[in-house]
Amino acid sequence: MAVDLNTSVPHSARIYDHLLGGKDNFEADRSAAAEIVKASPSIPISMRANRRYMARVVRYLAAERGIRQFLDIGTGLPTSPNLHEVVQGVDPATRIVYVDNDPIVLVHARALLTSTPEGSTAYVDADLRDPVAILNSAEVRESLDVSEPVSISLIAVLQFIPDEDEVHKILDTLLEPFPSGSTLAISTVTAHNEQAVAGAAAYRSRGIHAVARTDDEVTALFRGLDLVDPGVTLVHRWRPGPEDEGVEDFHVQMSGGVAVKQ
């Protein structure tokens, strides 16, 4: 399959990969990343905190809420540990569907398809702004059972969908077919950190729409659902692990939370 990577234009997945120390990026991504770091020097610390948050959230959902199927949208390039490695560590029979719309993630998707033999992983090349296409994809239909609770995770992706009405519609559509006990996990750029606001502006100056949301706006993303403790927080404060000790609030530019459908 021929994939057009359009390497002269910066892509959010490749900027993120570069800032996490990865190698799947190009000059346009590295130059955009340098500008973003100038505007927002703590962003690499924040991104690592966000990645650890993802792992803690999905481990909690698998281990403490018994979720055995995951739909992760805006997956990004493979980065250790990947979501399936965390949740299949809890139960090897867990099924995971990954979704991203960046061609470079598609190129590297093989590294996301390393499921245990008991479980499954699948990858869908699709856009979050078309949730019906995601739900109707062969991978979702074959891997996810709509009679069982699912975890839908949108980690560090909703900042790229600035319109609140559009985000609400997307979330409602994604959760609609799944039963009570299903969960929504989010992290997104927070407006209560000046660096985060400057970082979002630096993304926009390179042609990538990004928005920083207030805590109220992040909380509103969970409307109709029950937030689990500790509610919406900076990501390093959500059930922190040992590696989060010593991380300062002003370094962290993402807030998030987990909520359950009744």
Ligand SMILES: C[S@@+](CC[C@H](N)C(=O)[O-])C[C@H]1O[C@@H](n2cnc3c(N)ncnc32)[C@H](O)[C@@H]1O
């Ligand atoms: C900052 S990365 C986050 C990766 C991963 N979720 C994490 O937190 O480590 C954002 C990802 O969202 C993807 N993305 C951005 N807009 C998207 C859209 N409209 N549909 C699907 N994926 C999208 C990007 O390609 C990128 O891989």
